Amino acid sequence: MTSDPLVERMRPFGTTIFTEMSALATRTGSINLGQGFPDTDGPAEMLAAAARALQEGANQYPPLPGIPALREAIAEHEQRFWALPRDPGCEVVVTAGATEAVAAAILSLCEPGDEVVTFEPYYDSYAASITLAGAVRRPVTLRPVASGRYGFDEAELRAAFGPRTRLVLLNSPHNPTGKVFTRSELGLIADLCRQHDTYAVTDEVYEHLVFTDAAEPHVPLAGLPGMRERTLRISSAGKTFSCTGWKVGWATGPERLVSALTRVKQFLTFVNAGPLQPAVAVALGLGDDYFTGFRDELQARRDHLTAGLAEAGFAVQPSDGTYFVTADIRPLGGTDGIEFCRELPERCGVVAVPTQVFYDDRAAGRHLIRFAFCKRESVIDEAAQRLAKLGRG
8 A cells, every 4th residue: 555545646735825824824924815705794685584594594405506596596696797598497407616616527527538628727626626527628828918907829829629629618807816807818728619519617606806907797608609508607705705614616518518517516525505595695686886886896905906016016817807817926026936935924924926836838827926916904004014124024
């Protein structure tokens, strides 16, 4: 027997960077701008609905696909915001956050040796889920282009597709870069999916967090011609309603794809968050003023943190959406993001996340780090003051 009981394919995956950096923040008493969770609660209507559900007996197993009220609310939400009609009876499934939905989608659609095209930097669970399925990732690298925003090389994307390509895994709005894929970029991805007869899995958890100064609005890939029937669209309540600990997500799509995902999902968590599902249904039905107001608050906090980062001496990349902004450490003499982030708490009492851990091509992201601005204004203000110490040497 080997000394390491972990299966070989998972040995490259150690403790996540979020665990390491959050522990570092606790140990040093630093402000944690590393992990993407808010420090305020969600809308009062949602919290009150959760309390009622807890008191009124919604504490046992919900149905495998999710309670009818939540599935109906998800379907209404997709029609309302994205003009995507869904049958709540067979085209919607509730999951334990978007992370489970992504894992179940990949495990249900990929055979060993199949290839998954995705964009790096990528959320760390993507690589792990692809590996668990025995599939092979084919990353396409996002790099800052002339506008300062992130883009990709068309030839590199085309070359990533081949006879073993099974699906495209797309995150837009994109963590960690804050990129919102343009309609032109999505059109190219859709063309390649149709050409190679591949599926698409889209992680759209930041669908409502696209800022007013973004280059383009968010467009779901499923809404493009020929893509509805081949796309699983994933989202969650955590980011939009500041309840990341609830882990209530969902996947929508054609019945055959949702059915495949559900058959795997039932052996992962089976069901989750029974008393929280009615509350998320309430939240999804809130008026437009909630969604625009939350976006505007996040945009103001982005601007505040971005100004502080620039004053500290970072080269800050534009962020069109999400909770995050990335910054180049080279103007401050940094060359390695991991080393820089491990030293940052001692230098100024702030924790960030090194972006290079989300790349296969580590050199492409070695000089970039990620900050989260989904925090109270007072916290961002204090972080900006602490970061200013870097600019003073």
